[in-house]
Amino acid sequence: MLKGRHHYLCLARLEASRVEEQQEQDGLFDDGPKWVAAAGRLAAQITRVRDWADQTETGDRSELDPGVDDMVWRTVSTPARECVGAMRCPFGAECHAEAARQRARDSDIVVTKPRAAGGGHGDDLRRRAAHPARARAADH
Numbered sequence: 843m844l845k846g847r848h849h850y851l852c853l854a855r856l857e858a859s860r861v862e863e864q865q866e867q868d869g870l871f872d873d874g875p876k877w878v879a880a881a882g883r884l885a886a887q888i889t890r891v892r893d894w895a896d897q898t899e900t901g902d903r904s905e906l907d908p909g910v911d912d913m914v915w916r917t918v919s920t921p922a923r924e925c926v927g928a929m930r931c932p933f934g935a936e937c938h939a940e941a942a943r944q945r946a947r948d949s950d951i952v953v954t955k956p957r958a959a960g961g962g963h964g965d966d967l968r969r970r971a972a973h974p975a976r977a978r979a980a981d982h
């Protein structure tokens with residue numbers, strides 16, 4: 843099952859979140875006690891995501907149990923339109939979303955939602971799903 847890029851942990855965002863977290867915490871704690879509890883809860887979730895990041899082989903959000911708030915997940919994932927691409931990303935070689943796409947390319951049957959595949963590779967993946975033999979032939 844190939845999912846949209848934002849369903850996978852983005853290692854570049856995860857790294858960036860370490861820097862942003864410190865800056866945001868400084869601002870949150872300056873704003874008063876009502877933010878302290880919220881900041882603590884979100885920080886605990888971020889910590890859990892980081893621990894999970896060291897263990898997960900897929901980076902698929904659905905495997906993170908218990909889950910985290912959407913707000914937290916947005917800090918460690920990236921929608922396709924914001925991804926710089928594996929060739930330009932310092933984490934491209936380890937990228938979970940790219941690995942999922944590679945597994946899909948290697949499969950004869952791919953299950954995906956139209957938006958998950960998007961254009962480009964997505965068109966190719968949908969062709970494979972509909973006509974795997976023809977798609978394999980076109981590769982050669």
Ligand code: SF4
Nearest residue numbers: 852853854925931937
């Ligand atoms: S290639 Fe895109 S999705 Fe993958 S780690 Fe880099 S920025 Fe994130």
